[in-house]
Amino acid sequence: MAKGFFITGTDTGVGKTKISCALLRMFTEQGHKVIGMKPIAAGRENGVWQDVELLRTASNIPAAVSDMNPYAFDSPISPHLAAQQSGITIDLSVIKKSYHRLSMQADMVIVEGVGGFLVPLNKTETGEDLAKMLGLPVILVVGMRLGCLNHALLTVKAIRAAKLNLVGWIANCIDPQMEAVTENIATLQQRLEAPLLSWVPFGKELDQSVSDLTCWNKSLTEAE
Ligand SMILES: Nc1ncnc2c1ncn2[C@@H]1O[C@H](COP(=O)(O)OP(=O)(O)OP(=O)(O)O)[C@@H](O)[C@H]1O
Numbered sequence: 001m002a003k004g005f006f007i008t009g010t011d012t013g014v015g016k017t018k019i020s021c022a023l024l025r026m027f028t029e030q031g032h033k034v035i036g037m038k039p040i041a042a043g044r045e046n047g048v049w050q051d052v053e054l055l056r057t058a059s060n061i062p063a064a065v066s067d068m069n070p071y072a073f074d075s076p077i078s079p080h081l082a083a084q085q086s087g088i089t090i091d092l093s094v095i096k097k098s099y100h101r102l103s104m105q106a107d108m109v110i111v112e113g114v115g116g117f118l119v120p121l122n123k124t125e126t127g128e129d130l131a132k133m134l135g136l137p138v139i140l141v142v143g144m145r146l147g148c149l150n151h152a153l154l155t156v157k158a159i160r161a162a163k164l165n166l167v168g169w170i171a172n173c174i175d176p177q178m179e180a181v182t183e184n185i186a187t188l189q190q191r192l193e194a195p196l197l198s199w200v201p202f203g204k205e206l207d208q209s210v211s212d213l214t215c216w217n218k219s220l221t222e223a224e
């Protein structure tokens with residue numbers, strides 16, 4: 001089984017954290033030692049970085065927060081701008097070292113990307129470079145809303161151009177008003193050339209019922 005997964009999304013706010021936490025709970029239920037990682041968090045609310053807190057809660061072994069989240073910025077803006085505001089430059093080798101330490105402690109590290117796949121991280125690098133550096137199999141969360149077909153197709157094109165292993169995608173219904181959801185999912189199934197791993201209806205809580213995700217097991221355990 002893969003040592004971890006990189007969770008990317010069609011955009012910010014599409015459910016990467018929700019899915020990452022669900023995966024951590026699913027692998028916990030299967031008896032694995034798991035840690036969630038948010039390499040870069042931007043946007044502090046009430047004194048905390050929500051994603052980091054949620055991933056930490058869903059992890060089942062303790063790890064240094066500085067490794068789970070090497071970079072944290074107060075402003076909810078693009079990482080390269082948030083870093084610039086703080087007078088620092090995001091260095092991917094720092095993230096790599098943190099990931100390595102986490103992977104020594106756990107069977108499985110779930111790494112949540114930041115924003116969408118090509119979000120700028122510093123003057124020259126993007127989320128793609130982060131994903132390539134980690135080299136993990138990728139899971140794409142598609143936030144089902146108007147415009148997601150284009151975003152999903154572009155993102156898959158970019159993941160394939162980066163020669164990363166796209167394990168599959170998840171249709172996460174984030175817009176209760178979206179019309180023709182089934183038809184949109186069918187369109188992506190036909191065009192993405194990657195398996196649909198799961199379909200999460202709007203409002204579906206994945207917290208209690210990890211068995212909801214068991215349909216993922218086969219393809220995920222086969223991932224390299
Ligand atoms: N299937 C769903 N039904 C209802 N609400 C959802 C669903 N999936 C996600 N959400 C909500 O949408 C919001 C964004 O989700 P989440 O934080 O997981 O996105 P994200 O991709 O991790 O965002 P970010 O780019 O900020 O890391 C959250 O408030 C979450 O609870």
Ligand SMILES: [Mg+2]
Pocket residue numbers: 016017018051112
């Ligand atoms: Mg998130």
